[in-house]
Structures are given as C-alpha cells and as structure tokens.
Amino acid sequence: MNETIQLEAIVPESLAGKRLDQILAELFPDYSRSRMKKWITEGKVSVDAQVIEKPREKLELGALVAIDAELEREERYQAQPIELDIVYEDDDIFIINKPAGLVVHPGAGAPDxxxxxxxxxxxxxxxxxxxxxxxHRLDKDTTGLMVVxxxxxxxxxxxxxxxKREITREYEAVCNGVMTAGGMVDEPIGRHPTKRTHMAVVSTGKPAVTHYRVMERFRAHTLLRLRLESGRTHQIxxxxxxxxxxxxxxxxxxGRPRPPKQASDEFLASLRGFNRQALHAAxxxxxxxxxxxxxxxxxxxxxxxxxxxxxxxxxxxxxxHP
Known part of the structure; x- marks a missing residue:
C-alpha cells in the first residue's frame, strides 16, 4: 500500500505573487522541490479547489493550496536479511558502517x-x-560510514x-608512491570518454575538490587522510x-602492486593479496x-x-637499519 499525503495551507502575505512550486516548497518543507513539481504536473495539487498543473503559476494572497498525492513504496526492491553494522540509529536516521563487498544500491550486476x-x-x-x-553511496569495495x-x-x-556541503566526510587511503606533502585536487570529473564504466578528469565534468594530507610515509606508499568538498562517483x-x-x-x-626494491616475500604477498581499493570512510x-x-x-x-x-x-x- 502507498501512503496517502493530504496537505492544505493558505498562501500568506509573504508568499503572495510567487510561483506555485516555490510556495509549496516554503509551505511544506518536509518534501523536496522536485517531488512538489512532480505532484503539480501529475495533477495532484489544487488551488481554491481547481487543479493546477503549471509549476510557474503565480498565486494570490489567501489562496487555498491543497495536495492530495501518494508516496510510492519501493515495490521493485525486496527486503532481504542482510547483516548491517549500525553505528547509531534514532527515529530519523541510521549511521551505518559498510563492509567491503557490499553494494549500496541495486543495479546492473547486483540486482539484490x-x-x-x-x-x-x-x-x-x-x-x-x-x-x-x-x-550518498560508497563503492562496493570501499568501507566505512554512511548516513541514511x-x-x-x-x-x-x-x-x-x-x-550545501554541510556534511563532512573524511577518508583514509593508502596510495602508491611516497608523497612529500598534502594538498588539494580541484579537477572536474565525468564519464570516461571511451571506458563507459570508468570516471575520469574531463573538462566537461562536474566540479570536484579533494583535500588530502599525509598521515604516514612508507618506502613506496603513503597513508593519507582525505576530505571531500563534492561527492562525485569514484572521486578520490x-x-x-x-x-x-x-x-x-x-x-x-x-593501482597495481608497486613494491619497493628488496621487498620480502611476505610483503609482496600482502600487497598482491589486497584485492580492493585501500579506501575507508573513517x-x-x-x-x-x-x-x-x-x-x-x-x-x-x-x-x-x-x-x-x-x-x-x-x-x-x-x-x-644498515
């Protein structure tokens, strides 16, 4: 069963003369602008008992705005007993620590x-x-925290x-090469021009900023702490x-294995056996x-x-040591 939503409000003086979609966003802030626009164009919104399907329609002071719509359930996805590491929960949110190997959302290759x-x-x-x-999502093999x-x-x-970038996300990662200092990468990211499953730095991409600092240096690798300003696919x-x-x-x-010279067999095995990206949402x-x-x-x-x-x-x- 879908949930029925029935809402009513009178247009106040502060919103008189504004567009219907803007007024609804102000009067009913629990619902997104895109959802409101969809309800308008689907004929779910009336003004003074007349259905209005134009989001840009301007309303007068005192008009009675009513919404009679349904919230669709996620019918196409089935509930499955999957172990979740829930760090925190209340009536409004979950904070989840995602393990490696768990896909966040069904899609091609992972229908459930x-x-x-x-x-x-x-x-x-x-x-x-x-x-x-x-x-927001984490890649299948990236571990760490998500809010739901x-x-x-x-x-x-x-x-x-x-x-608005008001949620701060910090990551830890191990990269190839010894980095001398931290810094920032400010490069747009979009779909790779030839490899359609890959992302890339491309001039036509969306803005993306990654800050990083060195936590620890090793002979051929560096442990980093990173912070995202944006959240593009595969950004880090x-x-x-x-x-x-x-x-x-x-x-x-x-990120193929790049061991330093004279690495022990144990270290080589450790590098080659790490079969996911070394990235953790800390x-x-x-x-x-x-x-x-x-x-x-x-x-x-x-x-x-x-x-x-x-x-x-x-x-x-x-x-x-010598």
Whole structure:
C-alpha cells in the first residue's frame, strides 16, 4: 500500500505573487522541490479547489493550496536479511558502517543482496522514502560510514545539507608512491570518454575538490587522510590516479602492486593479496537533520586495511637499519 499525503495551507502575505512550486516548497518543507513539481504536473495539487498543473503559476494572497498525492513504496526492491553494522540509529536516521563487498544500491550486476535490500528488511517503513533513505553511496569495495534517512523530512534535509556541503566526510587511503606533502585536487570529473564504466578528469565534468594530507610515509606508499568538498562517483580514486598516486588495490585506476626494491616475500604477498581499493570512510560529521544537534562518528579501520598498513610498517622497519 502507498501512503496517502493530504496537505492544505493558505498562501500568506509573504508568499503572495510567487510561483506555485516555490510556495509549496516554503509551505511544506518536509518534501523536496522536485517531488512538489512532480505532484503539480501529475495533477495532484489544487488551488481554491481547481487543479493546477503549471509549476510557474503565480498565486494570490489567501489562496487555498491543497495536495492530495501518494508516496510510492519501493515495490521493485525486496527486503532481504542482510547483516548491517549500525553505528547509531534514532527515529530519523541510521549511521551505518559498510563492509567491503557490499553494494549500496541495486543495479546492473547486483540486482539484490545490497544495503538497500537490507534496510528494507530491518525497517519496513523505510520503503516510503526514495532509495530507502540512501542519500550518498560508497563503492562496493570501499568501507566505512554512511548516513541514511528513515523518513521524508530527514531525507529532504540531508539531501539539502549534502548539496550545501554541510556534511563532512573524511577518508583514509593508502596510495602508491611516497608523497612529500598534502594538498588539494580541484579537477572536474565525468564519464570516461571511451571506458563507459570508468570516471575520469574531463573538462566537461562536474566540479570536484579533494583535500588530502599525509598521515604516514612508507618506502613506496603513503597513508593519507582525505576530505571531500563534492561527492562525485569514484572521486578520490580518480583524483589520486590523476596526480599519479593511485590507491593500492585499485586496478581500475592504475593501482597495481608497486613494491619497493628488496621487498620480502611476505610483503609482496600482502600487497598482491589486497584485492580492493585501500579506501575507508573513517569519519562522518553533520548536524542532525531534524534536531539540529551536532553529531560526529568514527569507524575503525577494517582488519585487512590494518594488516596492509602493518605490513608496510614492517617493511620500512626492516630496511631502516644498515
């Protein structure tokens, strides 16, 4: 069953003369502008009992605006019992620590068995929220923190916060090569011109900014802390590859094993056995979308990430003495 939405309001003096879609966004802020526009064009909105299907229609003071619409459930996705590492939950949001190997959203190659399917099983009511409340994604083999909305008001607010860069996301990554200092990559990212499943730095892409600083240096690798200003697909992976420091294990963007000279067999095995990009969403900070309270969460490095870093420390130690 879909959820029926019935809302009414009188146009106040402060909104008189404005467009219908603008007025609805102001009067009913729990719902996104794009959703309001869709309801208007579908004939779900009336003004003084007359259906209006033009978002740009201007309204007068005192007009009675009414919405009679339905929130569609995510019918096409099935609930599945998938283990979720829930760091925090309340009535409005989840904070989830995603493991490597878990796809966030169904798509080509992963029709089910995803985080979304697990969310629908854990919280059946979340099927009222578009994409089961998922407002940002992590790649299948990237680990770490994500925020998920449990209702429409929280989702609307979180999407707005994400667009305004009010949600801080910090990552840890191990890249190939020894970096001398931190810095920033400010390069647009778009679809690769010939490899359609890859992203790339392209002049026609969307703006993307990645800040990074050096946490630790090894003989042939560097542990980094990174912060995103934008959230493009594969952003960190593409940007680090662009500056010739691709992430360890990221074969898509050039991160094949590059061991230092005279590396031990154990270290070589550790490098070759790390079969995903070495990227972890370590910290997530935001104002709660409903209460406004400041919240900050950290996820420990996963075991394989810890083991990779330790092998690099051991290699450095073994070669630091004459």
């Amino acid at each position: 068995g995803t985080l979304l399917n697990g969310l629908l099983h854990y919280d059946p009511d979340i099927d009222h929220v578009p994409r089961a409340g998922i407002i 909305a449990r209702n429409i008001p929280a989702q609307t607010q979180l999407v707005d916060m994400m667009q 992976r593409v940007h680090m590859s662009h500056i010739r420091h691709p992430l360890v294990g990221d074969l898509t963007y050039g 910290k997530l900070s935001l104002h709660h979308p409903i209460s406004g309270d400041w919240m900050s969460f950290e996820a420990p490095r996963p075991d394989d990430f810890v083991a990779l870093i330790q092998s690099m420390k051991d290699d450095l130690e073994a070669h630091s």
